[in-house]
Amino acid sequence: MPTFLGLTAISSWGVLALLGSLTSKIPAFQLLFICFSISAALMFIKRGAQHTALFERPTMSSPQWLIGIAGLFGFHFCYFMALRFAPAIQVSLIVYLWPLILTLFVAEKGRKKQALYGGLIGFTGVSLVISQHQGGSAFADISSDYLTGYLLAASCALIWSTYSWYLSKNTGSADNIGWLSLVVALLSLIAHFSFETPYWQFSTTEIIGALLLGLGPVGGAFYLWDIGIKQGNRSLLAISSFAAPLITAFSLVLAGISEWSFILLVALLLVVAGGFIASPVTLRAKPVIKPGQI
Structure with a gap:
C-alpha cells in the first residue's frame, strides 16, 4: 500500500501541467x-475527522524542520527562479535529473551500476518527451548566458533527491507535512510580495484549478510521497518518477492540448526499460525503520 501511495503521488505530479493551465494567470x-x-488545511481536516487534537505539537527534530522546509520551499523557489534565467526546456530537463540521483541514493548495495544504467535510460526517455512537449531540442541553444538558470535547476534536482532520500531514512507522521x-x-x-504583483x-476556473492543485500535485501528493518513500519500495518509486513527464504528455494529449506522436511511445518504452533494469521487479515494502535504528 505505501508503494501504491507513492506511485499515486507521481501520477499526481504528472497532471501538474494540465491543472496549471487552469491557473496560468496567477503569479507563481x-x-x-x-x-x-x-x-496545511488537509492536516487539520484529517485531525478533525478523527477527533484528535487539532494543534498537537509536531515531533520533528531541528534537522527535519530544516530539510523539510528546504525540500518543499527550496525546490519550488529554485524552480521558479530558474525559469527567469533560462529556457523552460533546459530547466525542465535539468530538474528531472532528480529521479536519476535518487535512484542512485536508494539503490541497494550491489545494484548501483544497474541503477545508473536504468536511470540513464529513463532520463533519455524524459529528454525526448520534454523536447517534444516544449517544442524544440533539449540540447539546443545551450549557452553560458543561462548559467544562473542552469545552476538553479540543478539545485532543484539536488534538493528534491536529497529531501526524498532523507525522508526514506527517517520515521515520523505524515502530519509533519x-x-x-x-x-x-x-x-x-513573502516571496510573492517580494517578486510579484498580486492578482486577485x-x-x-482558476479557483477550481488552484483547489485541485492544492489537493493534488502541490499539496496532497506530498503526504502520499512521504508515506511511500518512507515505507514503500524506494527503488521502484525513484525510477518510476521518470514517468511523471510522460503522464504530463499523455494527459495533455487526452485533453486535446497536445498531439500524439511516436516519440511518446519511444519515451514510454525507455522509461519502462529503465525501470526494469534499475529496480527489482517487486512491490515488496522495505523494512520499517524504528526510532533509534538510524
Whole structure:
C-alpha cells in the first residue's frame, strides 16, 4: 500500500501541467501560497475527522524542520527562479535529473551500476518527451548566458533527491507535512510580495484549478510521497518518477492540448526499460525503520 501511495503521488505530479493551465494567470509564488495553505488545511481536516487534537505539537527534530522546509520551499523557489534565467526546456530537463540521483541514493548495495544504467535510460526517455512537449531540442541553444538558470535547476534536482532520500531514512507522521506546509505557505507569501504583483480577480476556473492543485500535485501528493518513500519500495518509486513527464504528455494529449506522436511511445518504452533494469521487479515494502535504528 505505501508503494501504491507513492506511485499515486507521481501520477499526481504528472497532471501538474494540465491543472496549471487552469491557473496560468496567477503569479507563481501566490499560487504556491494558496496550494500550501490548502495542504496545511488537509492536516487539520484529517485531525478533525478523527477527533484528535487539532494543534498537537509536531515531533520533528531541528534537522527535519530544516530539510523539510528546504525540500518543499527550496525546490519550488529554485524552480521558479530558474525559469527567469533560462529556457523552460533546459530547466525542465535539468530538474528531472532528480529521479536519476535518487535512484542512485536508494539503490541497494550491489545494484548501483544497474541503477545508473536504468536511470540513464529513463532520463533519455524524459529528454525526448520534454523536447517534444516544449517544442524544440533539449540540447539546443545551450549557452553560458543561462548559467544562473542552469545552476538553479540543478539545485532543484539536488534538493528534491536529497529531501526524498532523507525522508526514506527517517520515521515520523505524515502530519509533519501539514506543519511544514504552513511554513512554506508563509515563505511563499513573502516571496510573492517580494517578486510579484498580486492578482486577485480569480475566475471560477482558476479557483477550481488552484483547489485541485492544492489537493493534488502541490499539496496532497506530498503526504502520499512521504508515506511511500518512507515505507514503500524506494527503488521502484525513484525510477518510476521518470514517468511523471510522460503522464504530463499523455494527459495533455487526452485533453486535446497536445498531439500524439511516436516519440511518446519511444519515451514510454525507455522509461519502462529503465525501470526494469534499475529496480527489482517487486512491490515488496522495505523494512520499517524504528526510532533509534538510524
